[in-house]
Amino acid sequence: MSHDEHARQGGLSNTLKVDTFTCVWCGLTVSTFAAEGIRREHCPSCLHSRHVTDHVEGGPSDCGARMTPIAIAVLRTGDWRVVHRCVRCDELTSDPVCADDNQLILMRIAVRPLAQPPFPLEAFGTL
Amino acid sequence: MPRRTSARDGGRSRPRRPQRHKDVPYRYGGHRERDFRCVGCRLDVPGQAPGTAHRNHCPHCLASLHVDDRVPGDRAASCRGRMEAFGLSVRPDGEWMLIHRCLACEELSANRIAGDDNVLALVRLALAPLRDPGVAGRVLLTL
Numbered sequence: 001m002s003h004d005e006h007a008r009q010g011g012l013s014n015t016l017k018v019d020t021f022t023c024v025w026c027g028l029t030v031s032t033f034a035a036e037g038i039r040r041e042h043c044p045s046c047l048h049s050r051h052v053t054d055h056v057e058g059g060p061s062d063c064g065a066r067m068t069p070i071a072i073a074v075l076r077t078g079d080w081r082v083v084h085r086c087v088r089c090d091e092l093t094s095d096p097v098c099a100d101d102n103q104l105i106l107m108r109i110a111v112r113p114l115a116q117p118p119f120p121l122e123a124f125g126t127l
Numbered sequence: 128m129p130r131r132t133s134a135r136d137g138g139r140s141r142p143r144r145p146q147r148h149k150d151v152p153y154r155y156g157g158h159r160e161r162d163f164r165c166v167g168c169r170l171d172v173p174g175q176a177p178g179t180a181h182r183n184h185c186p187h188c189l190a191s192l193h194v195d196d197r198v199p200g201d202r203a204a205s206c207r208g209r210m211e212a213f214g215l216s217v218r219p220d221g222e223w224m225l226i227h228r229c230l231a232c233e234e235l236s237a238n239r240i241a242g243d244d245n246v247l248a249l250v251r252l253a254l255a256p257l258r259d260p261g262v263a264g265r266v267l268l269t270l
Contacts, residue, residue: 056197056234071226073214078259083214083226083235091197092226092235094213103266110256110263116221117253119246127247 024050024066034098041095042069042082047105051086055093063089072097072110080106166192166209178242184212184225186243189252193229195236206232215253223249 019032023043034040042049047069054061065088073081073094080097097106114121151158161174161182167190176182181199184191191210196203208231216224216237223240240249257263 070224071214071216072256073226073228074255074259078261080256080262081214083216085237092237094228094235097262103269107266107270110266112217113215113223113253116217116223118221118223118240121250123246124250 021050023048035100036098038096038098040098041093042067042084042101044098044101047082047102047109049084049093049095051089051091051093053093055091061091063091065089067093069105069109072106080110082106082109163192166190167211176241176243179239181238182241183236183238184210184227184241184244186241187245187248189225189245189248191227191236191238193231193234193236199236199238204234206234208232210234210236212248212252214255215249225249225252 020029021032022029023046025048026043026046028043028045030040030043030045032040049067049069051061051063051065051067053059054063063086065086067084067086069082070085071083073083075081081094082097082101083092083094085092159174163172163174164170165172165185165188167185167188170185170187172182172185174182176186183195183199189212193204193206193208193210194202206229208229210227210229212225213228213235214226216226218224224237225240225244227236227238228234229236
């Protein structure tokens with residue numbers, strides 16, 4: 001039962017309901033409530049996630065496999081999103097980046113395309 | 128022109144010669160079956176691309192169309208929304224993968240870049256996380 005449902009049913013309590021999950025990759029116990037007030041979908045330490053939501057048809061997914069971070073995408077607002085891919089069924093999801101996520105891994109994923117360009121980047125000096 | 132099967136011809140008519148083999152398949156869309164026109168910049172895009180056998184996006188503006196469901200190429204999606212380039216990921220073998228996001232239903236899909244993709248658009252997309260000083264600056268300061 002979420003906090004909102006608690007309040008609606010009259011059982012208003014001051015205690016914040018703390019929900020945790022264990023990361024399937026590094027084993028860290030993580031609270032699902034991030035500092036920004038959004039729901040945390042991935043581990044802040046290793047950025048791995050778990051395939052629990054079916055994004056094609058909606059609703060819960062019965063896959064439950066690990067999802068690895070593969071890319072950083074930028075919204076028009078300038079916010080970063082982490083793109084995850086399920087290691088079992090190759091489905092892609094994207095989650096917003098939290099403030100306490102591992103900045104080293106975030107920056108490594110963000111600059112990874114520039115480290116391995118498929119064409120020489122020297123040609124851009126003449127443009 | 129005399130008719131081929133005339134009653135007077137009788138048994139003199141030769142058996143019909145089979146059609147010669149055509150190199151160009153004219154039927155069912157033919158050799159232009161996988162061509163498409165870009166939804167973003169209206170560029171006529173040929174189906175064959177250098178470096179990939181599964182082209183699904185415009186080489187000029189990198190836009191795509193949401194026609195596939197879970198399996199690439201199944202043409203089972205009923206959305207038909209425009210998909211725009213969302214991010215770049217790198218496979219372990221160093222190949223760049225373009226990640227598209229549907230503007231209508233926010234579904235994501237990945238496709239390998241082709242040899243004739245717009246290099247400027249690709250590098251702009253690769254530099255997009257570093258362009259905005261807000262998040263990138265915060266990340267670099269905390270490292």
